[in-house]
Amino acid sequence: IIITIISFYIILFYFFYFLPLFPSTGHIPVSVGVTLRTTDKVVWANEFEPIELTCLIESISTNNPRIEWKKIKNGAPSYVYFQNKIAGDLEHRAKLREPANILIFNATRSDTAEYRCEVAAIDDQRDFDEILISLAVRVKPVVPQCSVPESVTVGTSTELQCLENEGFPAPQYHWFHNNEELPQDPKNSLKFINSSYIINPDTGSLKFRRARKEDAGEYYCQAKNDVGNAQCSPQMMEVYDVDILGIFLKCFGGVVNL
Ligand SMILES: *[C@@H]1O[C@H](CO)[C@@H](O)[C@H](O)[C@H]1NC(C)=O
Numbered sequence: 510i511i512i513t514i515i516s517f518y519i520i521l522f523y524f525f526y527f528l529p530l531f532p533s534t535g536h537i538p539v540s541v542g543v544t545l546r547t548t549d550k551v552v553w554a555n556e557f558e559p560i561e562l563t564c565l566i567e568s569i570s571t572n573n574p575r576i577e578w579k580k581i582k583n584g585a586p587s588y589v590y591f592q593n594k595i596a597g598d599l600e601h602r603a604k605l606r607e608p609a610n611i612l613i614f615n616a617t618r619s620d621t622a623e624y625r626c627e628v629a630a631i632d633d634q635r636d637f638d639e640i641l642i643s644l645a646v647r648v649k650p651v652v653p654q655c656s657v658p659e660s661v662t663v664g665t666s667t668e669l670q671c672l673e674n675e676g677f678p679a680p681q682y683h684w685f686h687n688n689e690e691l692p693q694d695p696k697n698s699l700k701f702i703n704s705s706y707i708i709n710p711d712t713g714s715l716k717f718r719r720a721r722k723e724d725a726g727e728y729y730c731q732a733k734n735d736v737g738n739a740q741c742s743p744q745m746m747e748v749y750d751v752d753i754l755g756i757f758l759k760c761f762g763g764v765v766n767l
């Protein structure tokens with residue numbers, strides 16, 4: 510009897526001692542709620558190409574969750590997926606792909622915006638989650654507008670300009686002289702080392718502090734970004750030796766000082 514009682518207590522002791530070490534197998538783990546994930550929160554697409562915004566459902570218990578997508582442009586939200594249908598700006602231009610991704614067939618520049626995927630799962634403990642994705646659609650530059658002075662006097666300053674407004678991201682500008690690209694800094698080039706120009710690749714300006722005879726020639730500009738480039742047609746810039754009229758005026762003013 511005593512041995513039985515002692516062994517009973519030993520068994521009981523071990524049972525309670527080890528019990529917490531073993532996980533309970535009586536319950537299937539319950540999802541804490543709906544959780545969304547995306548592969549990219551910042552998405553770049555090329556204009557006229559397809560793009561997919563991913564809204565992946567990491568965990569969910571509800572069978573038919575409510576999926577909605579909103580487009581937010583300049584702070585104003587509008588539906589692009591509502592009541593199981595593509596709507597608004599994306600109507601006929603996109604479709605929903607499992608689990609809740611949006612596939613845009615042919616992106617356009619007006620699709621640049623923020624998009625919010627919202628999933629409501631009524632049978633889940635946490636019954637709502639949303640994810641914000643920002644989409645930027647790259648646009649090829651169009652032919653830039655170039656302004657090149659027809660004639661310049663040796664030793665004077667002059668500026669050539671180039672402007673392109675469609676490209677996104679904003680293009681960088683490159684200038685060409687007689688079909689040869691002008692290096693960013695003339696000091697780094699044997700051929701242009703004596704030229705006084707300054708290029709601003711962000712604004713498209715090509716400025717000569719003192720024009721030389723050698724600076725004469727045909728100029729064109731190219732606007733270039735990640736998706737492509739475009740250039741204006743070449744225009745001739747002449748550089749004349751002396752400004753006859755200027756000298757004449759200086760003589761009359763009595764300030765001849767050469
Ligand atoms: C995309 O849309 C543009 C403009 O509407 C159109 O010119 C182009 O052919 C379309 N591309 C495709 C692949 O459908």
Ligand SMILES: *[C@@H]1O[C@H](CO)[C@@H](O)[C@H](O)[C@H]1NC(C)=O
Nearest residue numbers: 698699700701702703704723
């Ligand atoms: C630049 O100027 C220097 C000094 O006047 C001259 O020796 C050199 O040949 C010039 N280089 C070019 C490429 O015109």
